[in-house]
Amino acid sequence: MDKKSLHLMQSFLTCLDILSLNVIFCIACYHFEQQLVKGLFFYYALFMFYLNISWLCTALITGQYSEKNIPFSERLARRSFHTYVYFLLMGFAYLFFSHQAYISRLFTTVVLIGFTMALFFNRFLYALICGYYKRTGDGAEKIVIVGYNEVSKKLATHLENDPVSKHIVGFCESPGNVKELSHYPILGNVTDVVTVCRKYGVTEIYSTIPPRQNPEIIRLINDADFNCIRFKVIPDLNHFIPRFGHIDYLDDDLPVISLRHEPLEDAGSRIKKRIFDIIFSSAVTLLVLSWLFPLIAILIKLSSKGPVFFIQKRAGRNNKVFNVFKFRTLKHESEAQDFRQVSKNDNRVFKVGRFLRKTNLDELPQFLNVLAGQMSVCGPRPHPLPLNDTYKMVVDKFMVRHFLKPGITGWAQVNGLRGETENKWKMTKRIEADLWYLENWSFWLDIKIIFLTIFNMIRGEKNAF
Incomplete structure (x- = not known):
């Protein structure tokens, strides 16, 4: 999943959970205003602020909204459970150590139970949205992969883990170069890529064939630009670099590949x-x-x-x-x-x-x-x-x-x-x-x-x- 989609989902879930917590707290305050809350708004507001900070801190510690967990519903559900357990412990610790006699135990129970139900609903809603996009492919970028080789198969496996924003239509490769059954259909030759893209509504082309190996790729790049289709090249660097590093440029035209990305080099x-x-x-x-x-x-x-x-x-x-x-x-x-x-x-x-x-x-x-x-x-x-x-x-x-x-x-x-x-x-x-x-x-x-x-x-x- 691309960074933009990940950040959008992180923000959506974070805001949804925090909004749910605060809405439930405010509804409980309104319901118990006469019996429990009246005249003690400062203590309840302080408790509300503490619960918000507690949820964000526990979510940060457990990595609930991290990029590794957000795209997968089951993994997110497990992390949500761990986060909620720690959140409960922090809530109880506040009531115990602060000696807050003003905070009603009944009020606290209602808020925590309500927030539990809200978390279940939020995760269910999230799973439904993800399931819908997985089934329909709506909103996903349609992709054609040029070439059928080890790099293209590895690329397809990677993109399969991102069905929400990427949808593989198939491969384009010369029939003589395909020696096995492919998981996706072979839609045509390398020369037919742009035609195939127009037919299937493809918006992105990933090429695993370097231009020096097949000069036709240069023409395809120009044709893709002309037809408003993004063209991306996946280089095979495994022969001399064990894992893909970080690319920088000297004078904007000389690429330099570092063996690893180091944020603290900045x-x-x-x-x-x-x-x-x-x-x-x-x-x-x-x-x-x-x-x-x-x-x-x-x-x-x-x-x-x-x-x-x-x-x-x-x-x-x-x-x-x-x-x-x-x-x-x-x-x-x-x-x-x-x-x-x-x-x-x-x-x-x-x-x-x-x-x-x-x-x-x-x-x-x-x-x-x-x-x-x-x-x-x-x-x-x-x-x-x-x-x-x-x-x-x-x-x-x-x-x-x-x-x-x-x-x-x-x-x-x-x-x-x-x-x-x-x-x-x-x-x-x-x-x-x-x-x-x-x-x-x-x-x-x-x-x-x-x-x-x-x-x-x-x-x-x-x-x-």
């Missing part, structure tokens, strides 16, 4: 991320670390002899080495030994240190690294140098993660890929998550990672030890 994105790092780290330092640092330092001193901080050299952006700060969690004499990852029930970890590691509080001093510009709040976790030396020779693309500043938390960590990496498979999965973050970074992804990190700290993680 100077504006890097500035935006750096500003957020400074604001967020400054807030944490002033509001939390100013009083928590001395408390943790005292606990460490009382529990184990040695310094409060543990300083270790790690590799940062562009593989530059820097000193990373942590609260010390190992017995001081153990740190002088050769590097060894901390494992479950490791006897080198003292009691307070185990608590700090379990809650990630040992990482708090790294906000100082962020303020110094050596790290970011979100990014690939920096590894000790011996760990880098061990795995960079055996894990493919291992060093690509160093294109970014390392982070206090990251996409790998919030997906459970943290802790000891005692084998190649675990490290490979972590690297895959780091590379996904590198290629898909956005400001909102960083916000999501921060929320998930806080949620995991409260819930507890089995790999934190």
Whole structure:
């Protein structure tokens, strides 16, 4: 599905859910005005605002409206259920911790039940709309694929997952080049493409045959322009590039293909991320670390002899080495030994240190690294140098993660890929998550990672030890 359609569906569903929540809340206020709400509008308005923020935050954390879930009704329904469960927990937490005696429990029950029914109706309506477009193809761009080869079959499979906005009419290829039954009809030769398009009302042509292989493609491009039909070329780059990268241009006429799309290569994105790092780290330092640092330092001193901080050299952006700060969690004499990852029930970890590691509080001093510009709040976790030396020779693309500043938390960590990496498979999965973050970074992804990190700290993680 194209970006425009995805964003439209994201906006539609988001607005529909928020509108439903607020309409149900207002109807309940109107119905209970005399018995429950009269004279207490401020408290109910505050609760209404909280519910709106809670729904948006939980939807962001679960990825309910993400591009991966929006096009698929079943996946969206599962995510909606998870979001609603978290939403209920946040609603109950507000009533419990705020001690709001003014908010009626009956009123709250009516709103939550009403919102449940509204969500069911919204998903049902969404499924009906998607089903209608899948059956009729109304509103979908009709497509003809030029060429029948591995690239065209892969393209057809991809477009089949987008029946709402794309509808494949068939292939155009010389009969002698088709050696098997095709899933879609062969509508004619390559030379017949424009005629076929006019016959079936096709608005887009995808060519998997490069112009150098068949000079007829050049004529087809001109004919398509003349007949107001979009012509797109799908290059086969698999012979020298394992996956499609990012195309840029020098002087508007010299294409340059990067092996991967890196949003943070854009100077504006890097500035935006750096500003957020400074604001967020400054807030944490002033509001939390100013009083928590001395408390943790005292606990460490009382529990184990040695310094409060543990300083270790790690590799940062562009593989530059820097000193990373942590609260010390190992017995001081153990740190002088050769590097060894901390494992479950490791006897080198003292009691307070185990608590700090379990809650990630040992990482708090790294906000100082962020303020110094050596790290970011979100990014690939920096590894000790011996760990880098061990795995960079055996894990493919291992060093690509160093294109970014390392982070206090990251996409790998919030997906459970943290802790000891005692084998190649675990490290490979972590690297895959780091590379996904590198290629898909956005400001909102960083916000999501921060929320998930806080949620995991409260819930507890089995790999934190």
